[in-house]
Amino acid sequence: xxxxxxxxxxxxxxxxxxxxxxxxxxxxxxxxxxxxxxxxxxxxxxxxxxxxxxxxxxxxxxxxxxxxxxxxxxxxxxxxxxxxxxxxxxxxxxxxxxxxxxxxxxxxxxxxxxxxxxxxxxxxxxxxxxxxxxxxxxxxxxxxxxxxxxxxxxxxxxxxxxxxxxxxxxxxxxxxxxxxxxxxxxxxxxxxxxxxxxxxxxxxxxxxxxxxxxxxxxxxxxxxxxxxxxxxxxxxxxxxxxxxxxxxxxxxxxxxxxxxxxxxxxxxxxxxxxxxxxxxxxxxxxxxxxxxxxxxxxxxxxxxxxxxxxxxxxxxxxxxxxxxxxxxxxxxxxxxxxxxxxxxxxxxxxxxxxxxxxxxxxxxxxxxxxxxxxxxxxxxxxxxxxxxxxxxxxxxxxxxxxxxxxxxxxxxxxxxxxxxxxxxxxxxxxxxxxxxxxxxxxxxxxxxx
Amino acid sequence: xxxxxxxxxxxxxxxxxxxxxxxxxxxxxxxxxxxxxxxxxxxxxxxxxxxxxxxxxxxxxxxxxxxxxxxxxxxxxxxxxxx
Numbered sequence: 001x002x003x004x005x006x007x008x009x010x011x012x013x014x015x016x017x018x019x020x021x022x023x024x025x026x027x028x029x030x031x032x033x034x035x036x037x038x039x040x041x042x043x044x045x046x047x048x049x050x051x052x053x054x055x056x057x058x059x060x061x062x063x064x065x066x067x068x069x070x071x072x073x074x075x076x077x078x079x080x081x082x083x084x085x086x087x088x089x090x091x092x093x094x095x096x097x098x099x100x101x102x103x104x105x106x107x108x109x110x111x112x113x114x115x116x117x118x119x120x121x122x123x124x125x126x127x128x129x130x131x132x133x134x135x136x137x138x139x140x141x142x143x144x145x146x147x148x149x150x151x152x153x154x155x156x157x158x159x160x161x162x163x164x165x166x167x168x169x170x171x172x173x174x175x176x177x178x179x180x181x182x183x184x185x186x187x188x189x190x191x192x193x194x195x196x197x198x199x200x201x202x203x204x205x206x207x208x209x210x211x212x213x214x215x216x217x218x219x220x221x222x223x224x225x226x227x228x229x230x231x232x233x234x235x236x237x238x239x240x241x242x243x244x245x246x247x248x249x250x251x252x253x254x255x256x257x258x259x260x261x262x263x264x265x266x267x268x269x270x271x272x273x274x275x276x277x278x279x280x281x282x283x284x285x286x287x288x289x290x291x292x293x294x295x296x297x298x299x300x301x302x303x304x305x306x307x308x309x310x311x312x313x314x315x316x317x318x319x320x321x322x323x324x325x326x327x328x329x330x331x332x333x334x335x336x337x338x339x340x341x342x343x344x345x346x347x348x349x350x351x352x353x354x355x356x357x358x359x360x361x362x363x364x365x366x367x368x369x370x371x372x373x374x375x376x377x378x379x380x381x382x383x384x385x386x387x388x389x390x391x392x393x394x395x396x397x398x399x400x401x402x403x404x405x406x407x408x409x410x411x412x413x414x415x416x417x418x419x420x421x422x423x424x425x426x427x428x429x430x431x432x433x434x435x436x437x438x439x440x441x442x443x444x445x446x447x448x449x
Numbered sequence: 450x451x452x453x454x455x456x457x458x459x460x461x462x463x464x465x466x467x468x469x470x471x472x473x474x475x476x477x478x479x480x481x482x483x484x485x486x487x488x489x490x491x492x493x494x495x496x497x498x499x500x501x502x503x504x505x506x507x508x509x510x511x512x513x514x515x516x517x518x519x520x521x522x523x524x525x526x527x528x529x530x531x532x
Contacts, residue, residue, distance in 0.1 A: 059470055062500060063493075092472040092489070168503065171496040171512070 001297065001391050002077030003279040004070050006044045006378045010077050014388075015395050018403040019421050023377050025257045025272065032238030034162050040250035042257045043241065044274040044379030049073070057094050065116035065176040068185040070278040071230040075186055078226070078280040083294055089191060097191045098224075100292055107194035107222050108183045109213035111205030111229035113383030113435075114240075115179030115198075121235035123173045125165040133163045164236035182230055194222055200383070202435030203346070204305075205229050206279065207386030211303035211441055213283045225283040229387035232276035241273055247313065249350055262407035263347040263373040264354050264417060271348040272379030279387035281394070296448045298394040301428075302333025308438030315353055315434055319360040325432075325440045326364055333444040335428065340369055340444070342402065342429040344393045347373025348380055353434065358413040370426065372418040376406035386433035390443055393431040397447045400426055459525045466501045467521065470494055482521050492516075502528065 001011050006024040008014030026045050028038065051061065054073045061069060079086060079098065086096040097103070140156045175181055180198040187196045195216060199209040206229020213225030233240050244250050251270040253260035261272035289296055306325040308316040315322075330337050343365070346357055361371060374389045381388070396402035401424055405417045418424075432442035464478045471488055484490045490498070499515035502508075502524070508531055518524050 057469070059497060059501075063497060094472065168500070168509075171500065172493070 001081055001279065001281050001394065002074035003277070003388060003391050004046065004049065004074055005277045005388055006046055006274060009047055009050055011081065011391060011395075014391070018374070018377055018392065019401070021377065021404050021406055023258070023261070023406065025261070025379075027257070028238060028241065031162070031164065031236065032241065035237045035239075036242050036245070038238065038242070039245050039248060040252045040270065040273065041254040042251065042260055042272065044272050046275045046277065055088075055094065055096065060094065063172050064185060065119045065181065066232040066276075067112060067116055067230045068176075068182045070232065070276070071110065071182050071186060071228070071280065072189050074228065074230075074278040074280040075190065075226060078228075078282045079190075081295070082282040082284070083292070084282065086190065093188070095189055095191060101224055103191050103193040105194060105222050106192045106224040106226070107213065107216055108186045108192050108196045109199065109209040109216070109225055109227040110183035110186065110197070111199040111201070111207070111209035111383045111387065112179055112182055113200070113202050113205055113231055114233070115200075116177035116181060117240060118232055118234050119170060119173060119176040121237075121239060122166045123169050123177075125236060126169045129163045129165045130169075133160060133165070136160050136163070186226060190226070192226065201439040201441070202437050203380065203382050203385055204433040204435035204439040204441045205383030205386065206388070207390065207431065207433040207441040207443055208305055208439065210281055210283070210300070210387060210390055210443055211305060214300045214303050214443070217283055217285050223285045223288040226280060227283055227387070228278065228280040229384040230276075230278040231274075231381045231384040233273070233382070234275055244273055251349060259407055261349055261376060261379060262409070263345070263349040263376045264358055264371075264405060264411055264413070264415070265408050266410040266412055268349045268351065268354060270350050271375065274379035274381035277378065277381040277384040277388055279384060279391045281387065281390060298397045298445045299448045300443060301335070301446045302329040302444035303442070304328035304332060305439070305441040308440065310438055312438070313436050315356050316438065317356060319356055321438075322357075322360050322432075322434070322440050323364055325442055329430070329442050329444050333446075335444070337365060340365065340428050340430050342370040342393070342396055342424070342426045344389045344396070344429065344431040345371055345373050346432055346434045347375050347405070349373075349375065354412060357434070358415060361415060362413050367414050367416055369416060370402070370418055370424055371415050372402055372405040374403070376408070377403060386431065386441070389431045389433070390445070393429040393443070393445050396424075397426050397429050397445055400424055402426070456525055456529055459528050460521070462505060463502075463521060463524050463528065466498065466505060470497050470501065478521060480520075480522050480525065483519055484521065484524075498524070506531065
C-alpha cells in the first residue's frame with residue numbers, strides 16, 4: 001500500500017500519526033479572502049509533496065497534473081511495500097515494467113472526484129485574465145504618465161495584483177485535466193496492458209475503484225489490480241472550496257480549528273475540507289501472491305455498491321439502499337454480519353450524514369461493532385477518501401488497533417466508537433463510503449493467516 | 450568572438466535541456482541535429498522544449514515559432530536573437 005495524506009508522506013508515517021490522533025489544520029490562504037466571504041475558513045493541508053524517492057523526472061513534474069504525480073508516487077510506494085520489483089524499460093519515457101507480473105493480466109482501477117481540476121482552474125484563469133491584465137497594466141501606465149490621483153493608481157495596481165494566473169496557458173492542458181489521465185499515466189508508467197478504468201463517483205470513487213479491482217481478480221480476469229483513489233483540490237481563488245462552502249457542508253467553527261472537525265459528535269458543523277490525498281492498494285490473486293512470497297497485509301473478501309436514486313447531494317433518509325449494500329457485501333464475503341469487528345465509517349461530520357449513517361450502523365449492527373472516522377483526523381479529500389480509509393482498515397486488522405474518532409465528546413448515538421488507542425480483536429473490517437449522486441459502496445477486509 | 454561564445458553558451462544550455470527532455474546522451478545532440486528526425490522528438494517533446502526555453506531564458510515564445518524549429522541551430526539562433 002502507498003499513501004499521501006495531510007498527516008503523512010507515506011503509509012508508515014500516516015499510520016503512526018493516526019494513532020497519535022494528529023491532524024494538519026490551517027487557515028485557508030489569505031489570498032482567497034479577496035474573492036468570497038467564506039463561511040468556513042479552515043482546511044486540512046497536505047505536507048510538501050516529496051518526489052525524491054519516486055522515479056518521476058523534473059520534466060514529468062511539468063507535464064502531469066498533481067493528481068497523476070501523487071498517484072504515481074503512492075503507487076511506487078505500494079509496489080515497494082508489496083515486494084514487487086520493477087526496472088526501467090524505456091529510458092526516454094522513464095517508464096517501468098514490474099518483474100514477475102503479466103502486463104496483460106494486470107489492470108488499473110482508479111477513483112477520483114474531480115481529476116485535474118487544479119490545472120483546469122489555472123488554465124481558465126490564464127484564458128480569462130491574461131489579455132485583460134495587460135489592458136489594466138496599460139491603463140495603470142497611462143494613469144501614472146498623466147499623474148492621476150495616486151489612490152486611483154494604487155487601486156488599479158491592487159486589482160492587477162489579485163489577477164492570479166500562471167505564466168502560460170499550459171500546452172498539456174487536455175492530457176492533464178481529463179479524469180482518466182491518472183489511470184492512464186499509471187498504466188504508461190508501469191506498463192499495465194489490462195483494463196484501465198477511472199471511477200468517478202464523488203466521495204465513493206476510491207472505494208468503488210478498489211471494489212472493481214477486487215471483482216476483476218475474484219472473477220479470474222486478472223492477477224494484479226493497481227487500485228486506489230486520488231484528489232488534489234487547490235486553486236488560486238478558493239473557487240473549489242467555495243463550491244462546498246456555499247452549500248454549508250463545511251465545518252465553520254473557525255475560532256477553534258482543532259476542535260471544529262468532529263464526526264458523530266453532537267456539536268459537529270460540517271466536514272473539514274482537505275487539500276487532497278492519494279492511496280494505492282496492490283490487490284493480488286492469492287495463489288499469485290503466495291507463489292512469490294508476497295507480504296500480505298489483509299484479504300479483500302467482499303464488495304458491493306448501490307445507489308439511492310433519490311437526491312443529488314443528500315444521503316437518503318431511510319438508508320434502505322445502504323442496508324441493502326451491507327447485505328450484498330456480507331453475502332459476497334460469505335460471512336455473518338456479527339463477524340464484522342470494525343467499521344471505518346464514511347463519517348464526514350456533516351449533520352445529515354452522521355445522523356443517518358450512525359442510525360443505519362446501530363440498526364444493522366447494534367452497539368458492539370467498533371466504529372471510527374478517519375476523516376476526524378485528516379478531513380475529507382473526496383474521491384481519495386475511500387482508498388485512504390481502506391488503508392486504515394487493512395492496518396487496523398493487521399495491527400489489531402486503530403485510531404480514535406477525534407473530537408468525539410458527546411456521541412450522537414450509543415455506538416462503540418473508538419476513543420482510545422488500545423488492542424482490539426479486529427479480524428474483519430468494513431470500510432464504507434457514500435458520494436454525492438447517491439453512490440454507496442463498501443469493502444470487507446479480513447485478516448490473513 | 451563575443452557572439453560565438455554567447456552562442457556556444459546557448460548551445461550548451463539547449464543541449465542540456467534537450468538531453469533532459471529526450472533522455473539521450475549529450476554528445477548525440479549536435480548543433481546541426483534535426484530535432485525530430487535525428488533526435489527522435491515527438492510533437493509533445495517540442496512543446497516541452499518550448500516550456501523549458503521560456504523558463505530557462507525567462508521569455509515568452511509563441512507556439513508557432515516552436516513548431517518551426519527544425520535543427521538545434523534554429524533554436525540557438527532564435528534564443529540568441531531573443532536575448
